[in-house]
Amino acid sequence: DAKTTQPPSMDCAEGRAANLPCNHSTISGNEYVYWYRQIHSQGPQYIIHGLKNNETNEMASLIITEDRKSSTLILPHATLRDTAVYYCIVRYNTDKLIFGTGTRLQVFP
Amino acid sequence: DAGVIQSPRHEVTEMGQEVTLRCKPISGHNSLFWYRQTMMRGLELLIYFNNNVPIDDSGMPEDRFSAKMPNASFSTLKIQPSEPRDSAVYFCASSFGRGSNQPQHFGDGTRLSIL
Numbered sequence: 001d002a003k004t005t006q007p008p009s010m011d012c013a014e015g016r017a018a019n020l021p022c023n024h025s026t027i028s029g030n031e032y033v034y035w036y037r038q039i040h041s042q043g044p045q046y047i048i049h050g051l052k053n054n055e056t057n058e059m060a061s062l063i064i065t066e067d068r069k070s071s072t073l074i075l076p077h078a079t080l081r082d083t084a085v086y087y088c089i090v091r092y093n094t095d096k097l098i099f100g101t102g103t104r105l106q107v108f109p
Numbered sequence: 110d111a112g113v114i115q116s117p118r119h120e121v122t123e124m125g126q127e128v129t130l131r132c133k134p135i136s137g138h139n140s141l142f143w144y145r146q147t148m149m150r151g152l153e154l155l156i157y158f159n160n161n162v163p164i165d166d167s168g169m170p171e172d173r174f175s176a177k178m179p180n181a182s183f184s185t186l187k188i189q190p191s192e193p194r195d196s197a198v199y200f201c202a203s204s205f206g207r208g209s210n211q212p213q214h215f216g217d218g219t220r221l222s223i224l
Binding site: 032034041042043044045046049091092095096097098099100101 | 113140142151152153154157159164165200202204207210212213214215216217218
């Protein structure tokens with residue numbers, strides 16, 4: 001699986017959009033981009049995944065660049081409960097998830 | 110629907126004792142994964158099963174660790190004998206399909222402390 005690079009930490013004001021970047025410059029054509037988050041003391045929580053097109057669900061939006069070398073997870077209206085570590089993972093046709101160190105998002109009042 | 114259920118939530122025991130962690134996957138899921146999380150090494154995949162058969166156990170640290178899945182609704186991870194360096198949070202996850210790019214869903218983990 002391709003490696004990903006994420007900033008170690010970010011801050012976001014409550015009610016504002018949180019934009020979490022991820023670089024995956026070695027991604028291959030069939031690899032999906034997955035996002036998980038881990039709130040303190042809980043198991044990782046699946047957020048969203050995509051291949052080429054932008055994706056949106058009730059939790060977040062995923063924007064993938066046209067060359068697919070980077071992506072951004074958008075939480076449109078961050079709340080204090082969105083404070084967590086966010087993991088970007090690329091994966092193709094494999095059962096394995098390789099977690100990196102992620103981005104620690106702190107949402108402040 | 111119930112998510113992945115793990116038990117116990119917390120376990121404290123002395124080194125040398127046998128430890129058994131339990132997992133009930135989401136109904137209908139046929140892939141099951143065991144992960145371990147520590148501050149030093151982050152989240153690591155230990156072993157995973159598909160249709161109750163172990164597919165990849167390359168992440169199992171040593172022979173003291175063993176995992177079984179006797180049926181589609183239950184799995185165990187056993188450590189015997191336990192050592193202080195086994196202290197970690199152990200997560201179980203399940204998904205549908207194999208190599209299908211379906212997301213994995215995690216339980217809340219077992220926090221294991223070996224004294």
